[in-house]
Amino acid sequence: MGRLWLFFVVASIGMALRFLVLGKFEWGQLLIVSGFLAGVLLIWGIERWQAWRDASYEGAEDEDVWHTHMAERFWTGKKRLFKGTKKMGEFWRFFPLPWQRIVNSILSDQNQWYLNLSFAFADGTSVQIIEQREKLFRVNDTWHIVQNGAVVAVARTDYSWKNKLKLRERMIVEIQGKTLFFQSPEMVSRTEVWLDGKMIAEGKRSRLLRWRYTFRVNEGYEEWERLLVAAYVLFNYAYHQ
Structure with missing residues (x-):
C-alpha cells in the first residue's frame, strides 16, 4: 500500500505542476491518479478488515494447544493468544521510530523490515522481540528475545x-x-521445533481457516513455553507463512 500511496502523491504533484506551468489538463491523467487512490483505499480496507478479524478472534482447542489468528502483519493492532478456551494474552507489532513504518511500507516487499513484536501474557509475563539491525541490507535477520526486561534468548533466520x-x-x-x-x-503449513535431535514442539496453520495458527509444546518444556510461543509467532512473521 505504501508504494501505491507514493505513486498517488507523485502523480498528483506532477499533474498539478503540469496544469500550473503549462496550463494543460488531461482526463486520462486524472483517471490514472484516481486509480492509484482507489487501490490505496481498497488495500487499506482489506488490511483493516484483517486486523479486525485478528483482534476479535475467539476459538477453542485442546487444553494444551495454543492458538491465535494472524491475517494482517503490517499494522500495530493487538492479536489474541489462547490456550484451549482460555485467553492467555495478546501480542502486537511495533516500530520504535515512526519513519521505520514508512520505509517498511515503501521498500519492503512483504513488510519484513523493522520487525519487532511485543507480548503481554495474562500471568504478567512480558516478552519483547527486538530486531538487531546494523545494516539496512543483509542476508539473515537477528533478534533479541527479552523477557521481563532481560535478554534471555537470541533468534536469527x-x-x-x-x-x-x-x-x-x-x-x-x-x-x-x-x-x-x-x-x-x-509450501507446507507446519512448523517443527527441534532440540538435540528431538522434536519438542509443533505448530500448524489451518487449511480451512488460513490465518488460524496452533502450537503445541511437549511436556517437560513448560519453562520455555511462552518463549517458544513468541518465537513461533516471529517465525511466521519472518517467513511470511
Missing part, C-alpha cells in the same frame, strides 16, 4: 543454500545455552 536446496525455511533460537531449530518445509 537461517537463509543458506543448504536450506534452499532442501526447500526448507529455518530459524535458529538460542536459549540458556541450548540451540533450537524452528523449521518448516516450503
Whole structure:
C-alpha cells in the first residue's frame, strides 16, 4: 500500500505542476491518479478488515494447544493468544521510530523490515522481540528475545543454500545455552521445533481457516513455553507463512 500511496502523491504533484506551468489538463491523467487512490483505499480496507478479524478472534482447542489468528502483519493492532478456551494474552507489532513504518511500507516487499513484536501474557509475563539491525541490507535477520526486561534468548533466520536446496525455511533460537531449530518445509503449513535431535514442539496453520495458527509444546518444556510461543509467532512473521 505504501508504494501505491507514493505513486498517488507523485502523480498528483506532477499533474498539478503540469496544469500550473503549462496550463494543460488531461482526463486520462486524472483517471490514472484516481486509480492509484482507489487501490490505496481498497488495500487499506482489506488490511483493516484483517486486523479486525485478528483482534476479535475467539476459538477453542485442546487444553494444551495454543492458538491465535494472524491475517494482517503490517499494522500495530493487538492479536489474541489462547490456550484451549482460555485467553492467555495478546501480542502486537511495533516500530520504535515512526519513519521505520514508512520505509517498511515503501521498500519492503512483504513488510519484513523493522520487525519487532511485543507480548503481554495474562500471568504478567512480558516478552519483547527486538530486531538487531546494523545494516539496512543483509542476508539473515537477528533478534533479541527479552523477557521481563532481560535478554534471555537470541533468534536469527537461517537463509543458506543448504536450506534452499532442501526447500526448507529455518530459524535458529538460542536459549540458556541450548540451540533450537524452528523449521518448516516450503509450501507446507507446519512448523517443527527441534532440540538435540528431538522434536519438542509443533505448530500448524489451518487449511480451512488460513490465518488460524496452533502450537503445541511437549511436556517437560513448560519453562520455555511462552518463549517458544513468541518465537513461533516471529517465525511466521519472518517467513511470511
